[in-house]
Amino acid sequence: MAKRTDVKKVLIIGSGPIVIGHAAEFDYAGTQACLALKEEGYEVILCNSNPATIMTDTAIADKVYMEPLTLEYIAKILRYERPDAIVPGIGGQTGLNLAMQLEKKGILKECGVELLGTSSSSIERAEDRELFKEMCMKIGEPVIPSEITYNIEEAKAAALRIGYPVVLRPAFTLGGTGGGFANDENELTEIAANGFALSPVHQVLVEKSVKG
Numbered sequence: 001m002a003k004r005t006d007v008k009k010v011l012i013i014g015s016g017p018i019v020i021g022h023a024a025e026f027d028y029a030g031t032q033a034c035l036a037l038k039e040e041g042y043e044v045i046l047c048n049s050n051p052a053t054i055m056t057d058t059a060i061a062d063k064v065y066m067e068p069l070t071l072e073y074i075a076k077i078l079r080y081e082r083p084d085a086i087v088p089g090i091g092g093q094t095g096l097n098l099a100m101q102l103e104k105k106g107i108l109k110e111c112g113v114e115l116l117g118t119s120s121s122s123i124e125r126a127e128d129r130e131l132f133k134e135m136c137m138k139i140g141e142p143v144i145p146s147e148i149t150y151n152i153e154e155a156k157a158a159a160l161r162i163g164y165p166v167v168l169r170p171a172f173t174l175g176g177t178g179g180g181f182a183n184d185e186n187e188l189t190e191i192a193a194n195g196f197a198l199s200p201v202h203q204v205l206v207e208k209s210v211k212g
Contacts, residue, residue, distance in 0.1 A: 003040060010037055010116070011083040013095040014048025014055055016069045027053040030090040034061045045081050047074060048091075069094055071101045078102070078111045085114040096123050097172055097200060129171050129205035146207035155192040156185060158206040164188075165209040170195035172203075181209055 012033055015026035030046075031054055037044050038061070046061035049069050056064050063081075067073040069091070078086070086108070088099035096118075102108050103120040118126075125131045130148040137143060147158035159166045159182065168191045170178040178198035182188035188206075195204040 007042065007084040007114070007116075009043040009045065009081065009083040009085075011045045011047065011078065011081065011086045011113075012037075012061070013069065013074065013086065013088050013091040013098055014046065014050060014053075015091045015094050016048065017050045017052070026090065026092045027055050031055045031060055033087060033090050038062065045077070045083055047077055069098060071098065071105065071107075074098055074102065075105070075107045078107060078113060082111060083113060085116045087116050089117040093173065096127065099123060100127075100172075127172050128201070129169060129203060133205075144208045144210065146205050149192075149204050149206055150202055151196065152189060152192050155188060155204055155206050159185070159188050162206060162208050165211065167205075167207045167209045168192055168195050169205040169207060170199035170203065171205070172200050173198050179204075181211065 012030060014030050018024070018026065030048065034044050034046055034055065044061040045063050046055065047065040047067060047069065048056050049066055050056060051066060054060065056066055058064060065077055067077065086099065088095035099115060100120060100123055103115070108115060125135055133143055133146060145162050147162065149155040149158050155168070165181055165183045166188065167181055168179050168188065178195040180191040182191055192204055196202050
């Protein structure tokens with residue numbers, strides 16, 4: 001792929017603080033991305049709220065922001081720095097979620113920032129449980145019986161139609177946080193309540209569990 005000469009400044013979103021031993025690939029990949037882009041002559045702006053990673057060392061990027069990884073702060077950085085492009089995928093689920101929020105709020109368009117790597121439509125199709133299921137069915141991939149739900153009552157009804165045990169998968173959560181296996185309605189109610197609270201779009205997929 002030819003080098004992009006129209007891009008001069010790039011913002012990279014990190015993954016934020018992580019548990020020791022978990023998700024270290026985000027910090028490694030992010031560090032390498034910063035170094036590789038600098039080597040190619042791009043100005044690199046990094047936003048990552050994790051002081052414990054080499055990624056936020058001042059030698060890794062041209063400028064480092066250790067601000068909270070929220071829509072409000074990233075929007076402020078974009079409006080101030082005015083990068084030509086943003087790379088969100090290095091930050092895992094955190095970066096992808098922020099990219100979608102920036103897109104939907106019109107901030108990327110306002111600041112003239114291009115989304116590099118995975119497009120917003122591809123992110124949404126991969127992370128939205130319903131859209132992903134539709135895509136699989138469209139290309140002929142077999143899918144386990146499942147239903148999209150938006151509240152606990154819908155989740156209970158879906159589980160009864162599908163049959164226990166079921167797996168609950170909240171949409172747009174980091175590492176599948178908030179999901180789990182439910183063998184009965186009591187377990188489903190507890191897991192679903194947590195899943196809906198954690199999912200930024202309040203969406204939980206109820207899926208037939210093969211372990212039963």
